[in-house]
Amino acid sequence: MDWQAFEVSIKLALLTSVSLFPIGLGLAYLLSKYNFMGRGVLEAMITLPLVLPPTVLGYFLLVGMDNNSFLGSLFVSLTGHSLAFSFVGLWFASIIYSLPFAVQPMLRSLEQVAPEIREAAWCSGLSKWKTFFKIELPLAWPGIITAMVLSFSHTLGEFGVVLMIGGNIAGETRTLSIAIYDSVLAFEHQQAQSMSLILLAIALVTISLVYTFNRFHPSVVRS
């Protein structure tokens, strides 16, 4: 069992899902409320990681993080380190490839809040911000929890993009899924099996918790 890879995976998944909370919510709010030019393109860009082969996405991210690129050179000038093949680069890539897993459930749940509920809140004297925090957010909570858990689980299990961006640096970019791949290549099936079982258990437990939570939430229970 590669505990170092386990730690990197958990840290990456946690940081990614926490980062995706404001980013995903902001994008979902924007898409649920406003019709603007370029909305279709924005939606397509958010959804792209779902349909693109991870290697293709990984390749473009790798090119984008190259020391000669704008983002890569900016990062080097700020930190003195290269963005590609670093934990920060991997974190950034994880946010991109898990974006649809965060935005879609948040968007669906915000769209499910009936417009009359929002209007009833305005007529009750609540400002648009108060309406969002006191009415829309609590009602969309199941979708937000789902989004966070899916982002966490998906980041935990991602392989292709991680390999392209992060390589396989122990303690830095080597995640559990990469470690499983390495173990299989080295015929260490026992180790591969235990790590796979851990990933399976985490995914199963978190998703079961989400379904259970959603079933008993008042906004879902309502007649």
Place this chain on the structure above:
Amino acid sequence: MLQISLQQTRPSTLEVELSCQSGELLALVGPSGAGKSTVLRCIAGLQSPKLGQIQCKNQIWFDDKSSINQTPQQRRVGMVFQNYALFPHLTVAGNIQLALDHNKQHTQQCVDTLLAQVHLGGLGQRYPHQLSGGQQQRVALARALARSPKALLLDEPFSAVDRVTRRKLYLELNTLRRGLDMPIILVTHDLDEAAMLADNICVIHQGKTLQQGKPAQVLYKPDNAAVARQVDVRNLFKAKLVEHDGQVKLSWHDYLFEVGSTNGLSLNQDLYWTLSPSKILLHQRVRPSHGEHENPLTAVINDMVTLRGITTILMLVDETDNTVLQMDLPEHVAMRNQLKIGEMITVSLLSEEIHLMKE
């Protein structure tokens, strides 16, 4: 007093002129898609018309000329939505508390008072999904009243409850509104509901307000045929005024009827007339009476329908164009006179009750 004047052509037509005094209940009636809810949403500030003015007491809520368009929060309206729009994640008390002024002291006391006012005392800790349709409507009403609104807007609030509950809620609203001093606008497509609850009725059709007045005036003496059709008058016919023996009479098929008032209409002008089915008197065969000389008409009974003690008789006046006149009688009168389909009967049309109107 709430005064509303709205005009727009797109996306839907609006030509609205209406007013509602403080403490008055105005029913906005019209068929589905007539624009009733749009008007209500414009008053609440949830939608903006292109042109017009909305004024409540001395405060201007909307005025296109001075570019005033207050938000729903600023207008301070209480609104009951068609499906109540209760906040499902909050308890009944939570729903009401959210609408209370935050600087108000004794929040719990206010909630209890409002719940008692709508007969929901003791249900404060329940969630909306644990309540019946009627109870949800009462919560919505309590929430709308929580802000001490300047106007109360009710968007078809009885449409989602069963008949028995609806009747109960009518009575409750009728009692409750007597204690309210703000203008109340009720949107409904149910004329009986409007007639029962409203002080004034405003008929709206295809985004245009056609007539505003007392229920009896609008329902039985509509301004024109368009209003008459919207308020579903059952006897509406085309006719002409003619002069006969020095008297102005209503010429309709082979009959010349006396009328109480010509309503400003001139001779030979195409017009419509209406008469409430309850203002037609049956000539009893066994007991002829003095009043039978008044506008007599003989016709064959084409059909009879009895509903809750009232028998509606459909009399075929003219077979060529299938003209049918409707008369309402108490069921026992129809039975005592042994009225049957196919029989010939004679009736009197009360001249004072014949209402003439233009197209």
